Amino acid sequence: MADMIVLAEKAKTKLERVTGLKASSVIGVAQEEGGQWMVTLELIEKKSIPDSMDILGTYEVKMDEAGDVLDFARTRLRKRGDTIEA
Secondary structure, eight states: OHHHHHHHHHHHOOOOOOOOOOEEEEEEEEEEEEEEEEEEEEEEEESSSSSEEEEEEEEEEOOOOSEEEEEEEEEEEETTTOOOOO
């Protein structure tokens, strides 16, 4: 079984490289059927002052057991200060 921490770090590094955006946080890591993994991250789409106004994009990254990215998609945008699910 793959180490979830290693997979999360690989997803973060690879997504930052592909998008040119900085990761804010890893939200989740889950193993799917067939041994694939889904890593959910938030990336800073737009930096603002104050930080609570940063625009964050939620991304889902599908990876294989070896940590290779199979695909990714942005699923949501929100202001960092928004705490209520829309």
